[in-house]
Amino acid sequence: MSDTMIQIENLSKLYRLGTIGSGTFKRDLNNWLRGIFRKNSDSPARLRETGENAFAGKDHLWALRNVTFDIKEGEVCGIIGRNGAGKSTLLKVLSKITRPTEGFVRGRGKISSLLEIGTGFHADLSGRENIFISGSMLGMKKTEIKKKFDEIVEFSGIEQFLDTPVKRYSSGMYVRLAFGVAAHLEPDILIVDEVLAVGDAEFQKKCMGKMKDVSHQKGRTILFVSHNLQAVNNLCSKAIWLQKGSIHAMGETQMVVNRYLGAFQKKMWKREWGSPREAPGNDWLRILSVELIPHLPNPMAPIDIRTPLTVRFRFHNFNNQIHLSANLVLFSLAGDCIFDVPSVSGDFNEGVVEGECTIPGRFLNDGSYYFSLFFLKDTSRTIFEYEECLHFDVEDHRENIHWYDKWVGAVRPHFPFTLRNGNVSNNGHGALDTRRHLL
Incomplete structure (x- = not known):
């Protein structure tokens, strides 16, 4: 369909485990020759024919296996799953960082990826210089970067450290700047991995607001990977649950998140x-x-x-x-x-x-x-x-609260608590109404 931004069909990724070298020159040479032969003979059809029998065992791992789904224009899709489920591998394939072993990915439009903190940054260069370098690597022209420069700096909140080498930045400052550049690139597809976890609550709120603005008002597509299920529920219109490299559930966000939580809750009830x-x-x-x-x-x-x-x-x-x-x-x-x-x-x-x-x-x-x-x-x-x-x-649940960090305290009671405008005193100055109200 014309509104499909990403189409994935039977996507699989195989990794070889273990050390790079075998320990002897003879074995390394033998493995190298096998690799050349495999490049010439292991077409997708050949791989499907040999299947897991050819690569089964402790030396190989299917990080993704027969993953198929579509993402429509303007959709915000959350990808959830435990560590090692294949989430980051999927995003790397979509970002063209690594090639799939089987299957194919079709997409249209410009893709911007934020998979690691400070991707493309040079440690010895300043924040100002890295904005131009990172923007260029993500496909922005110099005129576009100049046009967006003030917005990027204001969003990242690093004005005071703009001319400081980024090697002196904290991890939070790194991700502020990296996300600021990626978010203002105005891509057709924005891919975000678990990088916002290092940001503080104010920055998380700002990022969520920016991604909502990008998807809802500008109609852009977002793939969002996070272990913060409250943020996934708040931001995403659909969700995909990956388990051991395969899709275990896909559909409306709340339904998928509930199934995921229900499966891993410790039920000694x-x-x-x-x-x-x-x-x-x-x-x-x-x-x-x-x-x-x-x-x-x-x-x-x-x-x-x-x-x-x-x-x-x-x-x-x-x-x-x-x-x-x-x-x-x-x-x-x-x-x-x-x-x-x-x-x-x-x-x-x-x-x-x-x-x-x-x-x-x-x-x-x-x-x-x-x-x-x-x-x-x-x-x-x-x-x-x-x-x-x-x-x-x-599990957590929040309504109309743009706070995604851990809620402090041993308990979380819902006490009556209201705010109201203060009274105005006779002298015209505002005075606080000290009366307390219980609902």
Whole structure:
């Protein structure tokens, strides 16, 4: 179709692993001759015929395997996946840095790539000189660079260090300048790898705004690789999930991100034992079951900061007329205590006792957590400790907030908090209204 900017079909990339030299001249010469033969004989058809059988084994790796998708004009496509999934290899093929082993890539228009911090920069030259060098390498004419020069400098925020050699720049200043040049090139296709992670919150907001402006207002296409799934959700209209070099899911961004998070969340959410003899415990009590129940509208969706959580447990009490209570304690993965909630105590006879506690949504911060249960007699004597009984992850979620860095704090409560205009005093000067309001 005429609005297709990038068309990829059956794209595969094979890498040979190991050292460059074999250790002996004879083997190096033999490998060199094999390489010449392979260049002449290993056409895509030949590679498909021999397939993985010819290159299988520990000496070779398929970084990409049969990747097929299209990107339309004006689309912002996020590419997600774990380290080693093939994301950077895909972008290098699209940027013509490396050639594919199989398949083909068709594209139209000018491509600008920002794959590494300070690509094309010369360490001994100043920021001013590197703007012209980097711009020229990315396809800009000198007149275009001069026209955009002030915008690039203002965007990157390095006016004070413009004539300083870039070898004295911090990594943040490097990426500010590099992204400033690439973003003002006005390409038809902008390819951005995980380089914005080194920027501060203000710069990340500026970059996201610039990419939105480039895609929405100017109709340009963006491929965005990031482990920051909040930024992917906020920026991208579609997403591709790469796993072990192949496309595992592709489609609407929220759907793909939810599937990705759901697949890798540590789901130790339920434990159950058939009989008290097999269950953890002692002569006082035995645990029969313990379960984490997230209140999710879609069972496939991941737990995020909005999700209420219910902990439900059952245990067998072996004593009559015993005064029992339980404490539910939440810890971060590092072992820091987030909270300790005691139950209402009561008198119980021998038999099954059930307990339940609900943690409201918009209380926990994103991160990894585990629960422990402590059972007490007479609210003072611990009779059994069931540590690390449930493990779970909480993912981030932000609405109308242009902040993509880690949200600080052990918890993230949603307290009533408002701002309002101050009153104007009789003398005409603005005065702050000190009244506080709760919704």
